[in-house]
Amino acid sequence: MGQYYQTESVIHKLDPRVKLVATICFIISLFVVDSWVGYVVAAVFLAVMIKLSKVPFRFMVKGMKAIVMILMITVVFNLFLTPGEPLVTFWKLTITKEGLRIAVMMAVRLSFLIVGSSLMTLTTTPNSLTDGMEKLMNPLKYVKVPVHEVAMMMSIALRFIPILLEETDKIMKAQIARGADFESGNLIKKAKAMVPLLVPLFISAFRRANDLAMAMEARCYRGGEHRTKMKPLQYHAADRIAYLVLLVYFSGCVALRIYL
């Protein structure tokens, strides 16, 4: 899934909760509709959202690369293994009419699903995404789910990814300067060569975690109870309109399923 793409757009400015709910609804809608008209509606909805987000289309396609294998396997299995009216037969393989239909449907569903969720991660910073999740899952508190703690852990983990990548690069270079070789040799040799990289990396990760915990304690961090935010999430007019659009789209999809 794509990393945040910075630009000014209506979609970027939406409340992260709206985007989360919309993404979930969109994914459900993909599995609700089962007619071609429904897919055209979903495609139009998605295309309009992409246009509004001002994110270049090639960034969405980047997310697709990761699932190309899964997509192929799904298509191939559905194509050949669905029983029904034979369409083409060669050697021992038969493509049936039903198989073709399901394969195409699956491919469309999967790619829409990926593009749709990429759109969310491309237009929302990881921080506001976790903020939105925390707010949305708030009711779970009453069944003793540590919502705030989970959200905090998520944002810390996300924050640490670039730091640890940089650290890895630095240690790797330092060890290469000492004659380490990370590339040649067989699998066992390669695994062994990772020790001089992994040990310092783990130590540095623990040190950073320790420092962060200390800094948080020093600022009297106590977790979620009675904690206020500098920028609390608030719905604006645009968010209400977005919910309305979503409602129209979703009920349209359900209606198509029932009446078509």
Place this chain on the structure above:
Amino acid sequence: MSLILDHVNYSYGDDTALSVHALKDVSLVIPDGQFIGLIGHTGSGKSTLVQHLNGLLKPTSGAIYYNGEDIHDPDFDKKKLRSKVGLVFQYPEHQLFEIDVFKDVCFGPKNLGLSQKETELRAYAALKQVGIADEYFYQSPFDLSGGQKRRVAIAGVLAMKPEILVLDEPTAGLDPRGRDEILDQIAKLKEETGITVILVSHSMEDVAKYVERIIVMNRGSVLYDDTPREVFQHYQELEQVGLAAPQVTYIMQALAKKGMKVNTTATTITEAVEEILKAL
């Protein structure tokens, strides 16, 4: 055993919108046996430059020659180059990983494919060179103090017997005493072995005492490349790029302005004292 940089350019993240031109047309000759200070403000390209010296980074354009051979030639043995140009990174203690000090120092020479005996001899000599006492040899490197850890890490590079030793901010984060210890040890090492030493720093004060040549970097290009005496004469320009001359320079300049007949090119306290006594 000279190292020549010929019109080296380097930019980070070349095909993205956030491309940073870190080195601009850097040409340098580093002959044998010099003690060089490489000075620059944060982000001036010092660290990028030193990573070019042992081939960790490849110039976007331009070439680097070691003994007349292009180091990015496909036939060139980079591993050998890395043993000849020893690079000690910033905070080198963060790269320690072995279960004891001695084994960690052995890592470099072992990678060069030396025999067990030769490896251990070199590790022992290197640890002695940086002044680590025998009793620490079989302790975990993580139990040592900050200054000791750093010296062990420097020994790890020294054990490869480099001809050019590059130290990237070796005194960062150390207290004044640890700083002086490390710098004195490097100076002693330089005197005993005659290797080339390049000391990267942002503090003129640190290097003025030791080096014979100063290269000042500013925004990716070489601003001055001369003896400390000459470089410090530009103390006003140095201030403009976020650096400063040693305090001695300021005192001598102030005295000269007040009408005292002193030679303003003194770079160390001893020299300054002599000058002032002469003028009195």
